[in-house]
Amino acid sequence: MTGRAPSGRVFALHAAVILGLLILNFVLPEYHRGVFSRVLVLAAFAMGYNILFGYTGLLSLGHAMFFAAGLYGAGLPVYHLDWSVAPAFIAGIVSGAVLALAIGFLALRTTGVAFMIVTLMFAQVFYLITLFFTTYTRGEEGLVIRQDLRHLRMGDLDLALTDPSLRYLIALVLFSAVLIVTLFIVRSPFGRSLVAIRENEERMRMLGYNVFTNKLAAVVLSGAFCAASGAAYALLFGYVGSGFASIQYSILPLLWVLLGGAATTLGPLIGTLFMFYIVDFTSGFMPAYLLVVGAALILLILFFPKGILGSIRERWAPWLP
Amino acid sequence: MAFGPYLLLATLEGLVMAAVLALTALGLSLVFGVMRVVNVAHGEFFMLGAVLAWWVSSLVSGNPAIGFLLALIVSPLIVGAVALVSERLVLRRLDYKPEATIVATIGLLYIIQQLVLTFYGPEARPVVAPFDFRIRLPWFGYSSYKLAVIAASILLVLATWFVLTRTKIGLVMRATQYDGEIAQAFGVPVDRVYAGVFALGAMLAAVAAVLIVPIQQAHYLMGLDPLLLSFIVVIIGGLGSLRGTVVAAVLIGLSDGIISVFFSPTLAKIIATSFVALVLVFRPQGLFGAETR
Numbered sequence: 001m002t003g004r005a006p007s008g009r010v011f012a013l014h015a016a017v018i019l020g021l022l023i024l025n026f027v028l029p030e031y032h033r034g035v036f037s038r039v040l041v042l043a044a045f046a047m048g049y050n051i052l053f054g055y056t057g058l059l060s061l062g063h064a065m066f067f068a069a070g071l072y073g074a075g076l077p078v079y080h081l082d083w084s085v086a087p088a089f090i091a092g093i094v095s096g097a098v099l100a101l102a103i104g105f106l107a108l109r110t111t112g113v114a115f116m117i118v119t120l121m122f123a124q125v126f127y128l129i130t131l132f133f134t135t136y137t138r139g140e141e142g143l144v145i146r147q148d149l150r151h152l153r154m155g156d157l158d159l160a161l162t163d164p165s166l167r168y169l170i171a172l173v174l175f176s177a178v179l180i181v182t183l184f185i186v187r188s189p190f191g192r193s194l195v196a197i198r199e200n201e202e203r204m205r206m207l208g209y210n211v212f213t214n215k216l217a218a219v220v221l222s223g224a225f226c227a228a229s230g231a232a233y234a235l236l237f238g239y240v241g242s243g244f245a246s247i248q249y250s251i252l253p254l255l256w257v258l259l260g261g262a263a264t265t266l267g268p269l270i271g272t273l274f275m276f277y278i279v280d281f282t283s284g285f286m287p288a289y290l291l292v293v294g295a296a297l298i299l300l301i302l303f304f305p306k307g308i309l310g311s312i313r314e315r316w317a318p319w320l321p
Numbered sequence: 322m323a324f325g326p327y328l329l330l331a332t333l334e335g336l337v338m339a340a341v342l343a344l345t346a347l348g349l350s351l352v353f354g355v356m357r358v359v360n361v362a363h364g365e366f367f368m369l370g371a372v373l374a375w376w377v378s379s380l381v382s383g384n385p386a387i388g389f390l391l392a393l394i395v396s397p398l399i400v401g402a403v404a405l406v407s408e409r410l411v412l413r414r415l416d417y418k419p420e421a422t423i424v425a426t427i428g429l430l431y432i433i434q435q436l437v438l439t440f441y442g443p444e445a446r447p448v449v450a451p452f453d454f455r456i457r458l459p460w461f462g463y464s465s466y467k468l469a470v471i472a473a474s475i476l477l478v479l480a481t482w483f484v485l486t487r488t489k490i491g492l493v494m495r496a497t498q499y500d501g502e503i504a505q506a507f508g509v510p511v512d513r514v515y516a517g518v519f520a521l522g523a524m525l526a527a528v529a530a531v532l533i534v535p536i537q538q539a540h541y542l543m544g545l546d547p548l549l550l551s552f553i554v555v556i557i558g559g560l561g562s563l564r565g566t567v568v569a570a571v572l573i574g575l576s577d578g579i580i581s582v583f584f585s586p587t588l589a590k591i592i593a594t595s596f597v598a599l600v601l602v603f604r605p606q607g608l609f610g611a612e613t614r
Binding site: 059107109110112113117118121124125128132247251254258294297301302 | 431595
């Protein structure tokens with residue numbers, strides 16, 4: 001950490017990013033607006049992952065389970081019980097947070113490599129459970145939530161979540177909320193103690209901090225963000241399937257955060273956006289998008305371990321949060 | 322069929338699985354033990370071994386035994402070479418940092434998988450077993466090839482054990498495992514040991530895959546299950562402990578074989594996976610491992 005960041009510049013930057021994204025809604029062609037809606041929702045997933053991986057220094061290989069907990073927590077009640085959108089969204093976040101509390105309580109007893117494998121194993125259990133209860137989840141094939149169920153009703157207001165512009169704006173609201181909360185956390189004493197735990201856990205313990213409680217709070221917060229992203233994904237795009245709980249969706253947020261820059265507030269957005277367009281671009285002349293993912297992972301970890309924003313912060317803008 | 326013979330059949334099937342699993346997990350355990358690297362691409366080395374076995378045996382016409390034996394030699398060598406190259410080009414440059422190597426081997430996993438899909442295709446293809454007469458037991462006939470797989474695996478595990486405990490190479494490897502820096506100070510070429518161990522681990526997986534491919538067809542997604550099962554075996558056996566790995570492989574192979582016969586395989590996997598996660602949480606040294614240093 002290089003001293004206290006100048007607040008004005010930081011707030012101006014984040015406000016400008018959100019404003020810019022708002023303007024894009026009216027400028028972007030239809031196809032790209034669809035891509036951006038998805039990217040904004042998934043960037044919230046990546047930001048949730050970043051809280052744990054970037055700031056707290058805990059590499060989880062199982063975050064797909066939190067995303068999927070939100071996805072199913074919101075999707076299943078809508079599909080089977082005809083819940084309306086708002087309570088379903090909250091149910092999604094709550095399921096993710098509760099799951100994160102339980103998993104964090106167990107997994108945080110381990111460190112390093114064991115933590116990665118334990119989270120991987122728990123996520124695999126979650127994935128297998130979604131396959132096991134295939135009567136309700138329809139496994140890999142998944143559920144498609146009917147369009148008429150995806151309406152947000154408040155008083156006389158009736159908003160169809162299937163409308164592209166509204167969908168983009170709601171995705172932007174979710175993204176901005178997570179971004180602002182992240183920024184707030186990062187600048188708070190709590191956020192600074194997370195970074196301190198990442199840098200030197202023993203020392204923090206010696207200074208009298210409760211390391212376990214702080215880490216657990218980070219896991220729950222991270223799980224809740226990822227679940228919010230999953231819940232929004234289910235409600236906005238109307239599809240809920242086991243694929244989102246598979247290992248691949250635990251790896252993707254790691255890739256996005258690494259690419260954009262771990263422990264930067266805007267890195268996850270940049271990483272998600274870049275990766276989406278790299279895959280989009282390459283799939284034009286070769287079908288092998290996993291090859292791109294694999295190569296990107298290796299090249300990043302070899303030559304760019306700090307990611308895009310991390311490198312910019314190191315060279316030119318040490319004030320970036 | 323009565324319950325007794327049924328159980329015997331399930332046990333035999335479980336033993337075949339345990340035989341293959343023991344070899345695969347041994348490779349993973351060796352790499353983790355000596356290099357402290359969690360090789361997520363291990364399952365893909367297994368898959369590559371199986372696919373190459375199909376390729377090699379399809380080049381040879383005539384007696385299927387010739388093609389199979391050729392595959393048993395060529396396929397592990399190619400896989401070992403691939404592992405060696407990726408170790409030199411990637412892992413070594415990362416200084417074997419645990420988190421960085423996990424990310425890099427995940428990348429390797431995707432690359433190998435996608436290349437195999439591109440050049441080999443999405444089909445599952447069989448390799449003809451070198452011999453396949455049925456041994457008549459009082460209750461049912463059983464494939465002699467499957468029994469041969471069990472025997473071959475026992476031989477290979479014994480050979481690995483012999484190399485590790487009775488030869489100079491094994492001594493050098495154990496010294497590196499015990500303390501890399503001190504070993505270096507005593508003139509052990511630690512760098513080359515790492516390269517060799519990584520290639521050896523991948524080759525063990527490839528041999529296991531060649532042995533299984535006449536029973537289970539070669540497919541580009543076949544690597545995930547052996548990877549997760551090897552993780553399970555290595556963790557229960559204690560990370561880096563060879564004896565524990567073998568015992569755990571037999572235990573997991575047998576119980577998986579028997580549970581899958583009587584219950585739903587998905588449920589069996591759910592139980593095994595959560596059990597392992599909890600073992601890792603509450604007994605990080607494994608069920609059979611000693612306390613770590």
